[in-house]
Amino acid sequence: MAATRSGAARLAISAASMVLAPTAAPASDLWIGVYQHDITLSRTRFESGQDVKAGWIGDRIDALHAIGRPSPHVLVSKSLNGGTDYAAAGLDWRFGSIVYVRPGIGLAVNDGPRRAYRDGRRVDLGSPVTFEPELAFAWRPSRKVALEASWIHLSHATLFSRQNRGLDSWGLRMLVHLD
Numbered sequence: 001m002a003a004t005r006s007g008a009a010r011l012a013i014s015a016a017s018m019v020l021a022p023t024a025a026p027a028s029d030l031w032i033g034v035y036q037h038d039i040t041l042s043r044t045r046f047e048s049g050q051d052v053k054a055g056w057i058g059d060r061i062d063a064l065h066a067i068g069r070p071s072p073h074v075l076v077s078k079s080l081n082g083g084t085d086y087a088a089a090g091l092d093w094r095f096g097s098i099v100y101v102r103p104g105i106g107l108a109v110n111d112g113p114r115r116a117y118r119d120g121r122r123v124d125l126g127s128p129v130t131f132e133p134e135l136a137f138a139w140r141p142s143r144k145v146a147l148e149a150s151w152i153h154l155s156h157a158t159l160f161s162r163q164n165r166g167l168d169s170w171g172l173r174m175l176v177h178l179d
Contacts, residue, residue, distance in 0.1 A: 028071070029057040033150065033173025037083055049081025051169055053152075057092065068093050073104060077152075077169070084112035084167065086154065088132040098140050106132040108154055112167075127163075130154040136173075146175040 035051040055075030064070055070091035077086050090106020108130050131154070138148040150173055155166040 028059045029146070029175045029177050031055050031057070031148070031173045031175040033148075033171045035077075035150070035152070035169040035171025037079055037081065037167075037169055039168045039170050047079070047081070047083035047167070049079060049083055051077050051079050051083075051171070053077045053169075053171065053173065055173075057175070061091075064091075070104075073106065075152075084110050084154075086110035086112075086130075086132075090132060092134070100138050100140070102134075102136040102138060102148065104132075104134045104136075106134075108132040110154060127156045130156045138175075144177050146177070148173050148175065 032052070032054045035053055037049045037051045038047045053075055055073060058072040060069040060071050062069060070093050072089070073092050074089045075087070077088075079085055086108045088106045088108035090104055092102050092104030094100050094102045110128055110130060112128070132152065133155075134150060134152045136148040136150040138146050140146040150171055152169045152171075153166060156164055
């Protein structure tokens with residue numbers, strides 16, 4: 001099982017690294033952040049620890065003007081405590097300029113365990129494929145740098161199995177704008 005998880009994580013991170021490479025697309029922002037892994041209001045946590053996440057946010061897509069000209073995004077997440085790693089891609093929208101909010105939605109693939117129990121309750125994600133909604137509140141002190149407080153959630157809304165515990169991460173990330 002550990003070899004399978006490790007192989008899936010390497011595959012997801014390698015694929016996302018190719019997408020994040022500067023030659024892959026005309027990037028507008030690259031970011032890196034630190035997150036608290038599996039923040040929950042319930043007392044039964046799935047996993048714990050911290051994550052390092054990195055991502056790319058592209059230029060707004062003019063062809064999607066009917067839904068507000070979103071930007072594409074790609075991210076990878078590496079758990080520092082041996083927890084679930086994942087890669088995601090989707091769309092996000094930015095509202096504001098110096099102070100802004102950035103909601104987004106995407107699809108993610110994860111290498112989390114297929115079944116996990118804590119205190120007699122099943123707490124795994126229930127699927128290797130999940131939705132990836134996110135929300136960031138930000139401040140851009142200069143044209144080149146922004147700081148975001150970010151929430152990222154993994155869940156599949158019981159579409160892929162009856163088990164749907166979900167996983168939340170909260171963190172801070174720094175964006176660097178590329179010209």
